Amino acid sequence: xxxxxxxxxxxxxxxxxPAPMLLLLLAAGTGILLLLFPVRRSLAxxxxxxxxxxxxxxxxxxxxxxxxxxxxxxxxxxxxxQTAVSRRLQAAFMSGTHVPDMVEVLAADTGLFFRGPLDDxxxxxxxxxxxxxxxxDRMVTARFSVCSSRGRIFGIPHDVHPVMxxxxxxxxxxxxxxxATIVTWDDFVRVGxxxxxxxxxxxxxxxxxxxxxxxxxxxxxxxxxxxxxxxFDAAGTLIMDNAVAQQALCAFARMVAGPGRIAxxxxxGQILTQAMQNDYFVCLLCPDWRTKVLEQDIxxxxxxxxxxxxxxxxxxxxxxxxxGGTMLGITRPCRNLPLAMDFAQHLYFNANExxxxxxxxxxxxxxxxxxxxAVFDEPRPFWSDQPIGRLYCTLAGDVPPVYVTPFMxxxxxxxxxxxxxxxxxxxxHGEQELAAFVGAVLARKADDVRRQMARNxxx
Amino acid sequence: MRQPLAQRLWHxxxxxxxxLFVLPFFLIFCTFMLYPLLKSVxxxxxxxxxxxxxxxVGWDNFNYLCRDRNFWIAVRNTLVYAAASIVLQLPxxxxxxxxxxxxxxRGRTLLRFAFFAxxxxxxxxVAVLFSVLFVPRFGLINRLLQLVSGHGLELRWLGEPSxxxxxxxxxxxxxxxxxxxxxxxxxxxxxxxxxxxxADIDGANAWQKxxxxxxxxxxxxxxxxxxxxxxxxxxxxxLPFVLLNNGSGVNQAGLTIVMYLYQTGFETGNLxxxxxxxxxxxLLIMSISALQLRLGRSQP
Numbered sequence: 001x002x003x004x005x006x007x008x009x010x011x012x013x014x015x016x017x018p019a020p021m022l023l024l025l026l027a028a029g030t031g032i033l034l035l036l037f038p039v040r041r042s043l044a045x046x047x048x049x050x051x052x053x054x055x056x057x058x059x060x061x062x063x064x065x066x067x068x069x070x071x072x073x074x075x076x077x078x079x080x081x082q083t084a085v086s087r088r089l090q091a092a093f094m095s096g097t098h099v100p101d102m103v104e105v106l107a108a109d110t111g112l113f114f115r116g117p118l119d120d121x122x123x124x125x126x127x128x129x130x131x132x133x134x135x136x137d138r139m140v141t142a143r144f145s146v147c148s149s150r151g152r153i154f155g156i157p158h159d160v161h162p163v164m165x166x167x168x169x170x171x172x173x174x175x176x177x178x179x180a181t182i183v184t185w186d187d188f189v190r191v192g193x194x195x196x197x198x199x200x201x202x203x204x205x206x207x208x209x210x211x212x213x214x215x216x217x218x219x220x221x222x223x224x225x226x227x228x229x230x231x232f233d234a235a236g237t238l239i240m241d242n243a244v245a246q247q248a249l250c251a252f253a254r255m256v257a258g259p260g261r262i263a264x265x266x267x268x269g270q271i272l273t274q275a276m277q278n279d280y281f282v283c284l285l286c287p288d289w290r291t292k293v294l295e296q297d298i299x300x301x302x303x304x305x306x307x308x309x310x311x312x313x314x315x316x317x318x319x320x321x322x323x324g325g326t327m328l329g330i331t332r333p334c335r336n337l338p339l340a341m342d343f344a345q346h347l348y349f350n351a352n353e354x355x356x357x358x359x360x361x362x363x364x365x366x367x368x369x370x371x372x373x374a375v376f377d378e379p380r381p382f383w384s385d386q387p388i389g390r391l392y393c394t395l396a397g398d399v400p401p402v403y404v405t406p407f408m409x410x411x412x413x414x415x416x417x418x419x420x421x422x423x424x425x426x427x428x429h430g431e432q433e434l435a436a437f438v439g440a441v442l443a444r445k446a447d448d449v450r451r452q453m454a455r456n457x458x459x
Numbered sequence: 460m461r462q463p464l465a466q467r468l469w470h471x472x473x474x475x476x477x478x479l480f481v482l483p484f485f486l487i488f489c490t491f492m493l494y495p496l497l498k499s500v501x502x503x504x505x506x507x508x509x510x511x512x513x514x515x516v517g518w519d520n521f522n523y524l525c526r527d528r529n530f531w532i533a534v535r536n537t538l539v540y541a542a543a544s545i546v547l548q549l550p551x552x553x554x555x556x557x558x559x560x561x562x563x564x565r566g567r568t569l570l571r572f573a574f575f576a577x578x579x580x581x582x583x584x585v586a587v588l589f590s591v592l593f594v595p596r597f598g599l600i601n602r603l604l605q606l607v608s609g610h611g612l613e614l615r616w617l618g619e620p621s622x623x624x625x626x627x628x629x630x631x632x633x634x635x636x637x638x639x640x641x642x643x644x645x646x647x648x649x650x651x652x653x654x655x656x657x658a659d660i661d662g663a664n665a666w667q668k669x670x671x672x673x674x675x676x677x678x679x680x681x682x683x684x685x686x687x688x689x690x691x692x693x694x695x696x697x698l699p700f701v702l703l704n705n706g707s708g709v710n711q712a713g714l715t716i717v718m719y720l721y722q723t724g725f726e727t728g729n730l731x732x733x734x735x736x737x738x739x740x741x742l743l744i745m746s747i748s749a750l751q752l753r754l755g756r757s758q759p
Contacts (some may be wrong), residue, residue, distance in 0.1 A: 094509030115728040116508030215618045215709040271594045409726045457514045
């Protein structure tokens with residue numbers, strides 16, 4: 001019997017006709033093909049995930065140079081949403097599925113990756129490599145705090161993000177205020193009470209001295225770090241309710257609440273643009289990255305804004321803080337570790353690259369020996385011709401460390417609640433028992449975090 | 460004597476084909492539903508950091524859940540939201556449906572589409588839209604309120620704990636009232652018109668007709684919408700997540716159970732505890748849905 005005749009004999013036996021059989025055969029066929037010829041992974045020598053669009057723009061040239069100097073090497077740089085980077089990476093580390101060779105992670109999220117035993121952390125331990133090669137000493141060491149867990153370093157910091165105070169130079173001049181006379185936060189509050197005004201007399205304040213949120217820890221955190229406080233110490237112990245935090249929170253409550261308040265908040269983006277155009281804020285807490293955001297969002301403020309160091313908590317004290325940040329990590333399954341380290345050095349330690357990148361992003365690199373370059377002395381017309389690079393570099397060495405643990409986001413949330421309660425207490429009762437109240441609130445919030453920490457068996 | 464090949468094949472297929480057709484679904488269901496479900500039961504009794512480091516903690520996750528202040532805040536917020544969804548949203552949907560069911564109303568089709576349209580936008584887009592509308596000083600909603608009240612007003616819809624939930628409910632009203640209206644409209648169209656004529660002959664007024672003809676006629680759909688709205692409310696996540704800028708709002712005022720589950724699992728990395736929260740949520744939804752179905756079945 002020939003094939004055709006055989007088929008003719010078989011087909012009537014298929015109860016639902018030949019179509020389902022054909023589908024079944026197709027499914028089986030494609031399955032076998034996939035098994036025999038699996039989808040090839042990336043053809044690039046290094047897969048590199050980033051989340052910041054301005055980083056991608058700044059890295060394009062650097063990657064091209066890196067590839068040109070090494071024939072045959074290709075770096076695939078993939079822009080992934082910041083939340084997706086963290087969640088996908090976290091899931092991939094846990095499940096053992098494909099991860100990129102290198103990845104930039106937001107500093108606020110790094111703690112998440114440090115949850116388990118040290119051996120299970122998905123990033124390579126770079127401690128010895130960084131120290132032996134001398135790269136560690138070339139950087140602002142405080143910045144390694146966001147890349148470290150239990151004394152081991154799992155990444156390289158991308159930035160320092162020192163914080164300065166951006167102020168409306170035109171308003172200061174109109175009011176006859178010399179920024180050099182504002183040395184401490186007490187000085188700042190004194191000036192702030194003069195400049196914070198209900199201009200049209202409708203009972204609502206139309207101009208605030210400072211943009212600061214009374215409903216989250218976003219702005220308070222910068223002042224807390226400046227004061228020498230934080231959420232955790234180097235050993236990972238929770239310190240969010242220590243004496244420094246209590247004093248800082250009392251002072252912050254006085255700024256953002258009560259009849260003498262000098263700070264308000266509206267939110268970011270377009271609203272901030274409108275607020276700035278309406279002279280709603282005189283000063284903004286301004287990490288280096290924010291200078292670029294302001295340049296792009298409110299170009300018509302060109303020449304009206306200038307920068308000054310943060311007022312100190314006490315005369316002679318620290319005049320800066322830090323906010324935000326990015327860590328470059330090399331994952332454990334990295335296919336070519338020497339090449340990855342080479343690429344990391346090209347991106348993060350090459351002085352020329354860093355200088356060019358500063359022009360694009362306004363971000364001060366953490367590599368101290370790069371700060372001598374002329375690019376940092378260039379005057380910026382937007383900032384009233386101030387050499388903002390030099391201003392930030394002068395402060396960059398003094399930024400406080402930000403120690404992270406997996407409980408960072410929880411501690412931040414609890415601190416935000418403490419800020420709300422403290423500001424409400426101050427608005428309702430003023431100075432009456434403020435310090436005791438703040439101490440009790442912070443202790444309660446900290447205990448909440450400690451209870452969760454106590455349940456983590458991987459301490 | 461041996462049967463011919465075609466007959467043997469037919470016999471085999473006759474017996475095996477149903478299983479063969481069910482097989483793809485069964486495999487997918489087992490891989491992506493059943494296995495993860497069973498695994499999550501196991502996870503709920505562990506503290507884990509991935510498959511390589513799992514510590515069995517017994518009932519500890521559930522014990523802690525009972526004492527976890529944040530979980531109870533999430534439960535409270537979710538219940539308030541669910542209650543508001545049913546108490547405010549469903550009567551609005553029903554009212555709109557009754558109005559747009561009227562034959563004399565001109566432009567009914569256009570109005571039906573207009574009320575349904577917000578649902579087409581999706582939660583994320585609507586959340587982004589309202590996050591701009593709710594802005595304290597320069598947002599459209601506050602500007603409108605300033606215009607109406609005639610004096611300076613700075614309501615911080617998303618920055619004041621007592622206003623976060625009302626803001627969420629306002630957004631939900633805008634988003635889902637039209638969607639539920641469609642169910643009620645479909646139900647109203649299926650009510651026997653003869654019953655209304657009979658009620659007219661008996662001299663029933665509008666309320667009596669609604670009470671004794673319309674409501675019994677659409678009761679199964681009302682029960683369905685109530686149950687689905689409740690389940691949807693308990694699953695609330697995207698809307699507050701985007702509206703409150705990836706957070707749970709000031710003083711956790713917008714924290715829902717699913718959001719807490721997400722925070723615990725993916726922001727703190729405590730998958731075991733998150734699984735425990737998930738199972739408590741399942742039990743909660745099942746109990747409330749069962750209660751609603753039971754109440755729906757009971758005769759007045």
